[in-house]
Amino acid sequence: MQQQEFVSAVKESLDLPDNQSAERAVRATLTVLGQRLEGGEAKDLASQLPGGLADALPDQGAGERFDVDTFYQRIADQEGDGVTVAQARQHARAIAKGLETALTDGEWNNFTSQLPKDFQDFLGTEPVEKH
Template sequence: MREQEIVAAVRDISGLAGADHAADATRATLAVLGIRLAGAEPRNLAAQLPAGIAEALPEAGRGATFGVEEFYRRVADEEGRGCTVDGAREHARAVVAALKAGVPEGEFADLTAQLPDDFADDLLSTAPADERHG
């Protein structure tokens, strides 16, 4: 997928008004996700993404251990723009839906394998981007 396609998918799924805000939400989600993932997984994910979005991911993950609610708080802080935790939840779920539709299935499975159940039950329970609005 191209950067514009990912950002457009995030904008459409989340209901954000502009592409700039959707791009900020995408980068914020990826930045925090990259902290949560361990080892080479952020780099592997970045290799599947356009450069303008991939640069939000760290070269190597720290494998930080925090739950999904802390994840959303960190995404809200990273995104700025007065984003609330509830807003960050919607934005992050939209980013994950776009990733699920846009990266190879194996890479998405590698990413999700590193996340605990509370992420699977909330963040990762999103429908693929092409099924959310239709």
């Protein structure tokens, strides 16, 4: 999947006004995700993303511990432009679906196995109405 395809899919999924907003959401989500992932997992994830998006992830994840609510708050802060935590949650969940499509099954499983149980919400395996 090419960068433009990924960004356009996110834009359409979220009904965002333009590709710039969608790319900002993707980059914010990947940046915060990179803070949460440990060791080389961020680099492994980046290796399967288009180059322009992959550079939002660090070579080595910090493995910083934070819950899913903090994850969404950090994404909202990173996106800026008055994005609320609820909007950041919607953005992140749409991006998770895009990642699931873009990654190989093996990489998706490696990636998701590093996330704690409360991140099931981010991965879309918990109902949206829960928050």
